[in-house]
Amino acid sequence: MALFKRDPWILDVYRTYGGEHHLYVRGRALEDQPLKHYEQQTFYQTLRNTWRTFATDEIRNALVVLTLSNGDKFETQADHEGYFLFNLEVDYNLLDLVDESGYLPVVVSFHEDNAAFAKAKTQKRIAINRFSGEILIPKETSSYGIISDIDDTIMHTGVTSFLKMRVAFNTFLKIMIGVCL
Numbered sequence: 001m002a003l004f005k006r007d008p009w010i011l012d013v014y015r016t017y018g019g020e021h022h023l024y025v026r027g028r029a030l031e032d033q034p035l036k037h038y039e040q041q042t043f044y045q046t047l048r049n050t051w052r053t054f055a056t057d058e059i060r061n062a063l064v065v066l067t068l069s070n071g072d073k074f075e076t077q078a079d080h081e082g083y084f085l086f087n088l089e090v091d092y093n094l095l096d097l098v099d100e101s102g103y104l105p106v107v108v109s110f111h112e113d114n115a116a117f118a119k120a121k122t123q124k125r126i127a128i129n130r131f132s133g134e135i136l137i138p139k140e141t142s143s144y145g146i147i148s149d150i151d152d153t154i155m156h157t158g159v160t161s162f163l164k165m166r167v168a169f170n171t172f173l174k175i176m177i178g179v180c181l
Contacts, residue, residue: 006031006123006124006125007031007032007033007034007057007125008031008032008125008126008127009029009030009031009032009059009110009120009125009126010029010030010031010032010131011027011028011029011030011064011084011108011109011110011131012027012028012029012030012131013025013026013027013106013108013131013132013133014026014027014028014133015133015134015135015136016135016136017135017136017137017138018094018104018135018136018137019094019137019138020093020094020095020137020140021089021090021091021092021093021094022088022089022090022094023086023087023088023089023090023094023104023135024085024086024087024088024135025066025085025086025106025108025133025135026083026084026085026086027064027083027084027108027133028056028058028078028081028082028083028084029058029059029062029064029078029082029084029110030056030057030058030059030082031056031057031058031059031125033052033055033056033057035049035052035053036048036049037049056082058078058080058081058082058083059078059082059116060078060079060080060081060082061077061078061079061080062077062078062082062084062110062111062116063075063076063077063078063110063111063114063116063117064076064077064078064084064108064109064110064111065108065109065110065111066086066106066107066108067106067107067108067109068097068104068106069097069104069105069106070092070097072090074086074088075111084108094137095137095139095140097137098137102136102137102138102139103134103135103136103137104134104135104136104137105132105133105134106132106133106134106135107130107131107132107133108131108132108133109129109130109131110126110129112129
């Protein structure tokens with residue numbers, strides 16, 4: 001029995017896009033570092049959890065298999081930082097495989113016929129070798145799309161008059177301009 005428990009392997013599939021005959025799937029092969037939450041957390045435990053949210057342990061050069069809902073399989077190899085990419089053209093219409101929301105469900109897994117997978121399996125680092133994701137395949141009739149990233153960029157100021165808006169501008173933007181210079 002090992003003194004320290006080894007982190008399990010996971011494949012993190014990013015939500016990406018595609019076209020009628022084009023498939024673009026990105027993701028990353030990582031060692032999963034679960035956070036430990038405590039009722040009364042010490043400074044050390046807080047620091048450790050903060051570090052674990054930013055630090056990643058990638059699985060270098062992992063062989064990754066992509067499986068579509070029709071059973072087609074594709075293979076690629078992750079790079080030295082664990083990132084993998086499937087940038088494929090297929091002979092059939094991917095719109096035939098999408099769900100009612102326009103997303104194509106995909107499954108990625110580690111390739112099982114290699115020494116690295118066998119070693120990780122014996123170390124009990126791979127309990128599940130099936131990681132799901134979804135790829136947006138817009139309909140041909142779509143005339144435009146909206147890409148939004150407003151998770152933390154909106155600030156409510158409550159400004160209703162021009163004078164107050166000028167004060168808010170001076171407070172927030174002038175400081176930022178001074179910092180950037």
